[in-house]
Amino acid sequence: MLKFIIGRLIEMVPVLIGISILVFFFIHLIPGDPAAIIAGDFATPESIADIRSNLGLDEPLPVQYFRYMGRLLRGDMGRSIHTSNPIAQELLQRLPASIELAVSAMLIAILIGIPAGIVSAMRRSSILDTLTMTGALIGVSVPIYVLGLVAVWFFAVQLRILPPGSRIGPDIELQNITGFFVLDSILTRNWNALVDVLKHLVIPAVVLCTVPMAIIARITRSSLLEVFSQDYVRTARGKGLSETRVVIRHALKNGMLPVITIIGLQFGVILSGAVLTETIFSWPGIGRWVYEAIQKRDYPIVQGMTLFIGFVFVMSSLIVDAFYTWLDPRVRYD
């Protein structure tokens, strides 16, 4: 197991280096001279040149790349052009918001998607199955921004029972301990804040969960149906086990493997889709930060965050693989 993970980690290195090279040179193709942006509208050519050499921007690109990577390995992601705040520090401040949203969405998706898929597979071709699968089809077909806007209109504008965006009401006080507002309000027993935080979380999380939920339900169903046709399940049924027991003890264990892969992959998808969701719901996480940085041409942020999200993406596929191997010993011998 450990050997497998180490092997995969080593395999990841060239991919990560590839991503970093790609991102670095890509970002430098973006039009606009960062030195000129920092210097402002009334800068002289001399002051721009000064800033450029201070930032090392007059060096050849490969030299800049190695400098950047060297700093990155020490945890220094550079500073924002506009606010000159250290990027690594701001990333840590904003990350909990994105993780809280992604984890909530995934939890809803798993808690509803898997049971829906199981029921669908057990009652194949029933009305329940048709309804679930139609729901899943609609789920994968509604873009999150369309669903998000409709949800905001319905719950925030029409019914006025939920807020249209942000993480917490402006008049609510909450002591920041972990940065995860749900956790913070429970830790400080601030039930008032908890209710408010949950209210803010509902629309974004439910909207964000639809695509993963639909995909999880579909994969659970088709994977279980495949397992149901296997001999050992027939044997279990032939022994006279109850259907529930057959499903839970025999079919589910093998049927869950593809589902786990999908869950892991969807996690990466949710994080990369954060740019969109966080923009719609004014969610102060990393996605909206990247979006704003792109619009302001704050390239150190774009560069750092693109690398970071790419890294998380690759890591999540590694974790899925490791989990997969642990569950299915056959994979190890390949």
Added chain:
Amino acid sequence: MIKSVGPISTPVSLAPSETRRESSLVRDTWHALLKSPSGRVGVLLLVIFILLAVFAPILPLQDPLAQDIAGRLMPPSARHWFGTDELGRDILSRVIYGARISLTVGIVAVLISMVLGGIVGLIAGTKGGVFDRVLMRLMDIMMGFPSMLLAIAIVAVRGPGLFNTLLAIGVIRVPIYARLTRSTVLSVRQLEYVTAAQSIGVPSRRIMLRHILPNSISPIIVQGTMGIGTAIVEAAALGFLGLGAQPPEPEWGAMLSSGYIYILRAPWALFAPGAAIFLTVLAFNLLGDALRDAVDPRSRHN
């Protein structure tokens, strides 16, 4: 066996038999497609959207760009079925003209990724060795990258606009088609008729194009059909973020983002483009699902 001997003696003789076989495959698929309810709904929806998009200029619609500030943000009425937007433009007309943009973007973007990915996959799968390893590693790197972020980065580099959106959406999907083509090619390459063609000295490029490609194409087409829906969603997402089509173009995503500002006063400005995106994507997903079942002989027997 007879078939693979054919091409060396009289290359022309292969053509009629191949056309007949292909047309019957297409006809079988079409019949299987129309047999499933989801296939029928998908085809129907798409036909409607395509007809509306193609014939938009001759339909009795108002000019999608004509502004009428006095009649801005008007609710749906007999004159404006879907109401008017913040500049008094007719939303029905803008949604129908938007179908032209979205369908074109979806189809062209998928063609870009299919052709580029197909070439990469075909080369990797047929040549093998170093070619295969280097190309596939490159594809892994692209896959190891959140697609939406990559698209945003490409548009950020090349500047916002419809053409760059098309390019970005096309490029981010290349690895999917490259992998798919490669794996299909690898499995087809093992088959006897390819070995037979090789043994009688058919040049490898001819084997690649005449023997391997036609037999590898169906999974690629299924993936492509579903991919059009995804491409439309992503293109509209870029439009929504202000990175795609620029005003005053009647692009669905851009319409959504300008309508969002007026969500309190004129929610209909959101509903029409939102529903249009949803129904188009739904149609492509239905069609893709039905097509996958139709070309898969295993499920056709059921």
